Amino acid sequence: MVAAVVAVVLGTAHAHAHADALDTLKSFTADAKTGRAAFTQTVTSPDGKKQRKSSGSFEFSRPNRFRFAYAKPYEQLIVGDGEKVWLFDTELNQVTVRPFSQALGATPAALLAGSAIERDFTLRALPDEGGLQWAEASPKLKDSGIQTLKIGFRAGGALAAIEILDGFGQRSRIDFSAVENNPALAADRFQFKPPAGADVLSQ
Numbered sequence: 001m002v003a004a005v006v007a008v009v010l011g012t013a014h015a016h017a018h019a020d021a022l023d024t025l026k027s028f029t030a031d032a033k034t035g036r037a038a039f040t041q042t043v044t045s046p047d048g049k050k051q052r053k054s055s056g057s058f059e060f061s062r063p064n065r066f067r068f069a070y071a072k073p074y075e076q077l078i079v080g081d082g083e084k085v086w087l088f089d090t091e092l093n094q095v096t097v098r099p100f101s102q103a104l105g106a107t108p109a110a111l112l113a114g115s116a117i118e119r120d121f122t123l124r125a126l127p128d129e130g131g132l133q134w135a136e137a138s139p140k141l142k143d144s145g146i147q148t149l150k151i152g153f154r155a156g157g158a159l160a161a162i163e164i165l166d167g168f169g170q171r172s173r174i175d176f177s178a179v180e181n182n183p184a185l186a187a188d189r190f191q192f193k194p195p196a197g198a199d200v201l202s203q
Contacts, residue, residue: 021125021135024153029117034061034185037159037176046169058176060113064100065190068109079192080109086192095194098203108162108174111137111149126150132160 036059043052056070063082070076075090080100087096110120117123121137128134132152139146150163159179164172194200 021128021133021153022123024133024157025117025123025135025137025151027157028153028159029062029114032062032159032181034183035059035112035159035179035181036183036185037179039174039176041172041174044171044173046171058112059185059189060109061185061187061190062113064113066109066113067189077192079190080113081190081192086194088192088194088198092199093195093197094199094201095192096201096203102203107146108149108164111151111162112159121149 036057038055039058040053040055044050053073054070055072056068058066058068060066064080065082066080068078077086077088077090079086083100085098085100088094111117114120117137120141121139124136126134126136130152132154134150134152137149137151139149145167147165147167151159152161152163154160159176161176162174166172
């Protein structure tokens with residue numbers, strides 16, 4: 001009897017934790033109209049033997065405007081202006097531009113800056129891990145190139161991390177710090193004009 005009661009209590013607590021994880025994600029997408037943070041990204045090969053690290057800053061403004069500025073180990077800028085996504089490789093002085101609808105899809109940017117996550121993802125809560133509250137977002141579009149995304153929040157609902165498993169089994173983790181919700185961001189942060197002399201490739 002005691003074991004049964006404990007099981008029921010633990011099961012109820014587990015369900016509440018799950019509800020909280022989804023509530024936190026939905027509150028984030030509803031309440032954080034703009035945001036910025038520093039990030040560190042670690043990409044791990046499918047066999048777990050190789051890692052690549054990079055870092056930079058991230059900003060977003062809903063709906064569908066974002067800016068990833070990689071600073072290390074080399075500079076690269078990705079800007080979504082709501083109509084197009086621009087990728088600028090500073091070292092090569094090369095710009096790749098794609099229509100927004102094709103480039104965004106079921107990506108971390110869509111999860112962080114999009115306005116219709118329940119349209120693009122199947123959501124479910126996961127158990128708390130590493131002191132974070134986790135929710136999983138599985139792309140509804142099967143050829144998105146991504147198997148699953150996990151988004152983690154600290155106590156109080158602050159964005160903490162995203163984990164990505166792509167279609168090739170490669171894993172990426174983006175850890176956020178110095179997170180600000182609803183800062184005032186200038187509109188030109190989400191605009192991009194190719195530098196003079198840059199090669200521009202349209203896809």
